[in-house]
Amino acid sequence: MSQRFLVTGATGRTGGYTVAELRRQGHEVRALVHRADERSARLAADGVEIVVGDLRDLDAVSRATKGIDAAYFVYPIEPGLLDATAVMLQAAEENGVRALVTMSQISARRDAGSNAARQHWLxxxxxxxxxxxxxxxxxxxxxxxxxxxxxxxxxxxxxxxxDGRHAPVAAEDQGRLIAAILADPRPHAGKTYTLHGPVELDHHQIAAAVSRTLGRPFDYVPISIDEFRADLARHGHNPHRIQHLANVAVDYRNGIFAGTNDVIRTVTGVEPLTVEAFVARNREQFAVR
Incomplete structure (x- = not known):
């Protein structure tokens, strides 16, 4: 049976894959986008209803959630998450939205060093x-x-x-999972799922997998957290994101990002991509420019 879903972040990674999967299943999809541009135009051409507005704007989010069965809520690593959360909660309650799937972070906890991670927990x-x-x-x-x-x-x-480890998880696998939960939310109500790819590796092993797939040298170069912070600033990242990512590095070294599980395979019936499969599928993103 066709349902109507709201996807925020629909021009981004997980949101874009979620939209594609929901449309493939024959559902109606409404996308809340920050601005009208070529990406939102492509969504509209694919039959997606577009609402332009900010996630911190109650009127815009109220319009976006009206008549919606369930919604996917994602917010970038930018200031304003808690404002956007309060707005989404209010709008969803007013409009009788029956389910929400939210994108948090594996490092979200009350005592996280990252401001963004603490805000995700809140x-x-x-x-x-x-x-x-x-x-x-x-x-x-x-x-x-x-x-x-x-x-x-x-x-x-x-x-x-x-030498920390994790199992990289692709956005397309997450999008498939999000779509599956939105379409049948009741079995997942009240659950918090950590999401992992199928194989846990350290970054030397990850780089070796990329190198094998591309057929050219690709190496992991460990740097200090201070060097990382300086690199982020040099590339124009805002202070909120830099503070988050520097503390994420500490968490990573302490094992917070490690582990594997079968959540994606169990819920979607599809094994998530390995590093090699991800690189092969997205080879153009690794092209030397």
Whole structure:
């Protein structure tokens, strides 16, 4: 049976894959986008209803949630998460939204060193007050980090993660999971799922997997957290994100991002991508420019 869903962050990674999967299943999808641009135009061309507005704008979010069965809520690593959470909660209650799937962080906890991670923990607690079914997702590092933070010309991944380990998880696998929970939220009500890829690796092993797939050298270069902080500032990241990512590095070294599980496979019936499969599928993102 066709349902109507709201997807925030629909022009981003997890939101975009969620929209595609819901549309593939024949559902109606409304996207709340920050601005009308070529990305939202592509969504509209695919039959997605577009609402333009800020997640911190109650009127805009109220319009977006009207007549919606369930919604996916995601907010970037930017200031304003708690304002956006309060707005989403109020709008969802007013409009009788029956379920929410929220994108949190694996490092979210009350005593996190990262301001953003603490705010995600608070956001979860606020959204737990929705009368409907609420499911929190806490992913480890996205596989997309491998090209986002890579120096492709040098064939290097310069990160401050020492010998810590995690199982990279691709956005498309998360999007498939989000769509599955939105379509049938009741079994997942009140659950918090950590999300992992299928194989836990350290960054030397990750870089070796990328290198094998690309057929050219690709190395992990461990750096200090201070060097990482300076690199982020040099590339124009805002102070909120820099503070978060520097503390994420500490958490990573302490094992917070480690582990594997079968949540994605169990809920979706599809095994999540390995590092090799992700790189092969997104080879153009690793091209030397």
């Amino acid at each position: 956001s979860e607690r606020l959204l737990d007050r929705l009368p409907g079914a609420v499911t929190h997702l806490r992913p480890t590092f996205f596989a997309e980090w491998l090209h986002f933070f890579a120096d492709h010309a040098a064939g290097q991944l310069r990160l401050p993660f020492a």
